[in-house]
Amino acid sequence: MQDKRLLIVDDEDVLRTSLETNFKINGFNVRTAQSGEAAIELLEQFSPMVILLDLRLPSMDGISVLKEIKKTNFDVNVVIMTAYADTQTTVEAVKCGAYNFINKPFELEELEALVHNAFENIELKREVDCLRYRQKKFEKYDDIVGKSRVMQDIYSQIDRIAETKDTTVLIRGESGTGKELVAGAIHHKSRRHRHPFMEINCSSLPETLLESELFGHEKGAFTDAKGTKKGLFELADTGTLFLDEIGDLPLSIQVKLLGFLEKKQFKRLGCGRDIKVDVRIVTATNRNLEQAISQGLFREDLYYRLNVVTLFVPPLRERQSDIPLLAGYFLEQFCREMGKKKMTFSRDALALLTGHSWRGNVRELKNVVERAVIFARDLTLGPESLGAEFSQIQLRNTFSPMGFSAPLDHGEDIEMVLAQKEMDLITAALEKTDNNKTKASEILGISRFALNRRLQKLDRMRRQ
Template identity: 40%
Template structure:
């Protein structure tokens, strides 16, 4: 759905230019010459952004902003002002305008500001709606949000294979949500009523790992004063999630391969096999194929585990989803900590888009929880967001690189999305536009702007 802009400008030539310019950019535009008429249009139709000249005949742009803010704290509002009225524009920012643009303005500057304002409003509408909804206890679908093509591809694969008992291998950096994705696959499967048992292969000492996996009989080793069921047996009828599978020692790899092939386990010290019925999902932050090539992981086990291989992208590779994650986290921590956050400052939003988030979703979640806890009102400001040394000591910030500007980050994400869509569509621009959810004319404009060839 095209974002809806309401443009208020009493100079006919400027009004016509803005109307045509933003329609070419893919927006649905309503253009009116007065604040009074704009007010009437707002009563008739919901809009995503208001762009208003500051000085108008009759009701001024600031008066219109005040009227809107009395009933709507979220709707973004951009002021267009002449150089001589900057002070009034700054006053409009204090009242609640998203930004101001001075005449004469550069088209690219105005377009960029409008795009950010629309995204800002969309995120805060999402926050408001989420706050009104009941919390879905045990919701593990947080990962499965966003519009990035990589996640759409993963979701499509999951929908096809979840109902089967096929082994799935999830690879990705630490903090990308591999456990959440495994739980999501389990929840969609025919085993969803059965247990979901997680085994962290990297957290258990080697001498205890086999006992935890396969169980043991009484007297199997010193300290085994009674028999114990293994976690693989505990997962009978459900799913076993082998996290950090790349840490599995060679001897245990052999036993696990036999278990998967024969669907039976032999407890440590035991003589009789036990039949099990489990689905295996495994995960690692390593490149397991390279581990196989270097001899660090068994090739036959690798192919048993990776019948369906999935690679979770890092958060920096799906920046178009960042604000949706933020909205979900704010909602979660509002409920958990009895807070009422409904807004993020412009500075905080810019910072969120700039940071590389090397800790991925886990790091973002921790930062948002801290910011919610430290916020006193309904807004997360730069002070709350930066508390704890985000600017200086943040482990996700690369001190060896120049800061990534918001505009640059967004443009890079958009260029990558367009290139992916063209590849999927095999160069067919009409199909690529459909994949991207934009008009064909809009795609042509973007191809020219970014100088992208098919």
């Protein structure tokens, strides 16, 4: 777990300082407070995961502090430290949500073990919560998020395909649509699910290395072959081998793949012995294979071997109803990974996300959400959190009724009309950012220097 945030609350200066030094040396992010009031103030800005809380504090006792902590952050683990432990106090602390307690004086090793366990418990709870969240909140199929009609059809096809044991599958769709997730779902829903799922991107390696990676090699097969190596075909035995970007597979390897599909056996590089394995082949591509065949870049006989069952993954623009679901899923994921508090999208932001064309499909949406979480300043993400492109769309929509479809009135100066439209846009951007010119220029898609220059020009025109 990264950034292990620990808050130590104790009014004994020597103990508090020594614990702070020890835990910092061991890689913890530590803050301290000498009173309950100071500890509560730190909750919002520091957001600790574990708190070491002394039971006897000036003005506000530990139980009262514990109750306040649990009001704002129920998930934090609080370890009570006390020299006055009794059964009634312990029971009350547990009822109020204490994770554990330790009696003073204590051995440092004992306290360290308690703190480590508290952090491990936090991580475990997060993993469990994540699984519950995915299962309950989303209409989800394996690792695929979506409940639209077109996705329901995809799930149905996956189920039918998974029932077959050896049928080769070709998954087609644009880049970024999640073809690898569909391949994984086919494997995990099949009778091979307890066996290996191996995958490789056929465009990621040069030809020689790709052939070795797939089929393995014997010692001395080529210059750097210092020992025998099993390829993915052997490693995937009894399981599934997923070949992504199959349209980029070199012709020489296409021949070997075709041979395997016909006989279910292959030879390692530098070896004359046939190796027989039980592997299901699933492939994917965003290329037009029919065109590649006509250009001599892809073997027609291999195409028919791979294309026994074809599954088309739709682009994101064809399942707009899934966009809010996906955006929320990625938002939850990135908040959790970055250790940030739970965030939500505003209604305007979701409207912009839903209406976007998403040429990069799910991958592009994921990148937009990740960027929004990184630069977020509030727990509600509005249009301005999505980037300049979306903010400009919102401004255009805001002022769409003032378009130029109607002719100018008699005697109107076109330069003054255009200047007024420009001023309206600039004014809206400045109002949205509380007159912050840097942010306003980002929304408008221009530099701060250009914004100042336009303001000066518009001011001169008004004075004329």
